Amino acid sequence: MLWGRKNTSVHERSRAVGLDLTASRARAASVGGGKFRTPLLDDPAEDLLLFVAGDRRTPEVGRAGYALCRKLPHTVCSNFLPALGQPREWKTGRHTLTPEPALELAFARLAGPLAAESDTIALTLPYYLTPWQVARVAVIAARARVPLKGTAAAPLALAADRAAAVLAGKPAAPDAAAEGVVPMRPAAGGPCSVVVVDADEFALTAAVVALERDSARMVTSAAWPRVSARAWKDRLLDAVSDRCVRLCRRDPRDSADAEQALFEQLDDALDRVRAGQRVNLTVRTAHWFQDVPQQPEEFDGYCAALAKTAVEGVRELFYNSGLPVPPRAVWLTHAAGRLPGLVKAMHQHTPEGTEVETLPASAVPLAAAALVPRWLAGDLPRQHVDTVLPFVLVSREAPAAAARPPRSSAPRG
DSSP, rough: OOSSSSSSSOOTOOEEEEEESSEEEEEEEETTTTEEEEOOBBBTTTSEEEEEESSSSOOEHHHHHTTTTTTTTTGEEEGGGGGSSSSSSETTTTTTEHHHHHHHHHHHHHHHHHTTTTTOEEEEOTTTTTTTHHHHHHHHHTTTTOEEEEEHHHHHHHHHHHHHHHTOOOOTTTTTTGGGGOOSSSSOOOSEEEEEEEOOOSSSEEEEEEOOOEEEEEEEEEEEEEGGGHHHHHHHHHHHHHHHHHHHSOGGGGGGHHHHHHHHHHHHHHHHHTTTEEEEEEOOOOOOOEEEEHHHHHHHTTTHHHHHHHHHHHHHHHHHTOOOOOOSEEEEEEHHHHHHHHHHHHHSSSSSEEEEEEOOOHHHHHHTTHHHHHHHTTTTSSSOOSEEEOOEEEEEETTHHHHHOOOOOOOOO
């Protein structure tokens, strides 16, 4: 039975909480007793979406802002995390927000659900943030009374958390045989490199991490704002709207309500398309409605140019890193793995010996939670970990490993 479907957990000092923050959302994982649960950060949702609605007496972060981002975009503050320290402001109706107050609103919203879980929290952040920005995040979190024990770069924490399995040469997806995927060759073992691909409102990012005998080392990274998660949704919204015009000679973008409703259907559609399922998007206004059925291959086609740009960027990043052999694996976070056509394009344009794997949504928060005991024991420095992260090789069958959700991968085409 899965825990965490209701936000009724009791504070337990023995639990460790990992919090992953991107430009799009915050997501947490609470670990204790060999099991994990996902706290509801915006009840009933597990994720807190970083969109601030400024059309009310008090600005509100979360679903309230997301529900206005297409209908009344001028009242919404979003994508503020990478803008920390920049002279940027959002005039959102009654309020004028800058990046720091917007982030403080987010942490204030997170403080309650996190405090209900534990007082030991580790935070992972995108690698594109500068050291000054990371320091400001920590200050703002402390101001909101979020008890951080340490911070780390998300791709580095993820690589260190999964290092034991990779260095031991275990398959990327141990449950693959149950899904009918038969490995073409035994997985290699020993030191290697991996590429971690993520996507948020700001950019699609990739980091090359070297896994050595006892540490994960950041080699290089890059961010491509032109292929951000927002760009993919913009492309899908335009493509589906154009299809609607061809079907009924009416454009959803002419109605703010219809465009917002169509936009909000994209999240579920992305998950269904990733699972190979057909989706049926509905456009409805006060005077007309239209169903727009879509096949997974149609979504892939709409986004083919974005996928090509993303894959070319990742390939160029690795081959310019100076590492002598191709990466052992390319890991796409849940946010990156649901972008139409990206996983397929990555499979087609990586060497045969490179595994391409899509990770579950809680992979990064769980990696963050695994760092909490190490900060408490003094094994990690009291500073942002973004260059080298030592790790201890432990069996993935240990109790903590049993808490990991299943991973998914696809065979190379």
